[in-house]
Amino acid sequence: MKDWIWTRERKAAPARETLSRDQIVAAAMAILDTEGVSGLSMRKLGTKLGSGATSLYWYVDTKDDLVDLLIDEVWGEIDVPEPELAGWRAGALLFGHSLRSAVLRHPWLPEVMYTRPSIGPNAMSMGSRGLVLFGAAGFSEHEIDLAMGSVMSYVLGTVSAEVATREMVRKSGRSEENWVTDILEQAQAVAGDYPEMQKSVRRRTSMDLDSGLTENFVFGLDALLDGLQARVKK
Amino acid sequence: MKDWIWTRERKAAPARETLSRDQIVAAAMAILDTEGVSGLSMRKLGTKLGSGATSLYWYVDTKDDLVDLLIDEVWGEIDVPEPELAGWRAGALLFGHSLRSAVLRHPWLPEVMYTRPSIGPNAMSMGSRGLVLFGAAGFSEHEIDLAMGSVMSYVLGTVSAEVATREMVRKSGRSEENWVTDILEQAQAVAGDYPEMQKSVRRRTSMDLDSGLTENFVFGLDALLDGLQARVKK
DNA sequence: CTAGTCACTCGCACACTGTACGACGATCTC
DNA sequence: GAGATCGTCGTACAGTGTGCGAGTGACTAG
The missing domain is CATH 1.10.357.10 (Tetracycline Repressor, domain 2)
Structure with a gap:
């Protein structure tokens, strides 16, 4: 059975200052909301968080997993x-x-x-x-x-x-009142x-x-x- | 105004044996139907038609244009x-x-x-x-x-x-009768x-x-x- | 205090993507 | 014949997700 991201618990102790899944999700949400799906890349998300792109893979198995989290975040609203x-x-x-x-x-x-x-x-x-x-x-x-x-x-x-x-x-880019585009x-x-x-x-x-x-x-x-x-x- | 693919007419004379937009659309449709969106790439489509990937760009401006054509093909059904x-x-x-x-x-x-x-x-x-x-x-x-x-x-x-x-x-891959997946x-x-x-x-x-x-x-x-x-x- | 172990970061590399560009050949018109 | 036009395609570029392995810091055991 696939190891779904929902039930995979976070990796225990925080240790030093570190990334977090919540942080990643929030930053990714901001990108998606403003730039859309094509604007979200792991590299861009990484730099936005001040970290390397592949660091994110500690918290998330794949980009698809991340998107799963983001979608569920919306359902929460x-x-x-x-x-x-x-x-x-x-x-x-x-x-x-x-x-x-x-x-x-x-x-x-x-x-x-x-x-x-x-x-x-x-x-x-x-x-x-x-x-x-x-x-x-x-x-x-x-x-x-x-x-x-x-x-x-x-x-x-x-x-x-x-x-x-x-x-x-x-x-x-036309006006919204007369939206003949x-x-x-x-x-x-x-x-x-x-x-x-x-x-x-x-x-x-x-x-x-x-x-x-x-x-x-x-x-x-x-x-x-x-x-x-x-x-x-x- | 964007040069939409619908009104851009095909490029006139056939000349020798050649690709055609219809051919491309049909092949792309076959790929999409069997392998889904992620299975469709210009290179794969090219080789399927026995031509180089970039040859397709003579008939279609971008991959998105091609998808537009494919969607409209469905509406035609x-x-x-x-x-x-x-x-x-x-x-x-x-x-x-x-x-x-x-x-x-x-x-x-x-x-x-x-x-x-x-x-x-x-x-x-x-x-x-x-x-x-x-x-x-x-x-x-x-x-x-x-x-x-x-x-x-x-x-x-x-x-x-x-x-x-x-x-x-x-x-x-489970059976469809008892589809507890x-x-x-x-x-x-x-x-x-x-x-x-x-x-x-x-x-x-x-x-x-x-x-x-x-x-x-x-x-x-x-x-x-x-x-x-x-x-x-x- | 030292040694070891874990939690985490990240540079590099790989295979793949769409597509711009320009060179090339084939065919048509004069 | 000479040009123009139609069509093909190799190469190249910038970008993608992500596997791998080396590295770093903080904790715990002795």
């Missing part, structure tokens, strides 16, 4: 309300928004999230609290899994696409043969980026929750 | 029914399943899809036909965009997670502190992988479509 506070429906809404904003704070996540299982402690804690929340809705045991899974998939899928949009607008111009050009698409692109770009994306997110989440609610104790 | 055939609801269901199975055929897609806009001709064509389909439901113009977007996000988000699951089961064992270990999660993992792994994932997918898609239907002409 998610807020899952207890159902007693406002009921499952409002709780699920809050959960969705919390998940969304965490990903928006860490826009590198979609790029790496889908290539590995999320089985760190924070992921487990989040999942556990999520199950309690959806359990309060009155689903059968089996449906609890399905309902929570579909909400998470919807949220992550939507926000992943959202991140891609935001990133491309950001890179284009190079990409959209290109899309318009290619969409020339498809009038429905042409119109849709125009509709989207005519509105404020932020509120448009938020509305988009809420619309689908509400619809999904409606559909789930109708399935309770059928 | 998606089947979007016309609403006249079976109504929008059944059509949307079919669309969702078609999208899902295309991603399952090309499991490398989630890894690259969220880092770039999808604005190739096939993406536009798919989008256009999708808008027609959802337009037939009776939504307002604005809601058409929202409804189609939420369905696509749900499907892609769900299937992306699904791919991650399948991939990890595949790599573990190293990963799940690890998850169980970490989930020890979270009984709800513990039980959920056991529930999931106790059933057949394929039908479990399909049920999961259909459950959420149905719920989402229910919720959308309720929003028609409010």
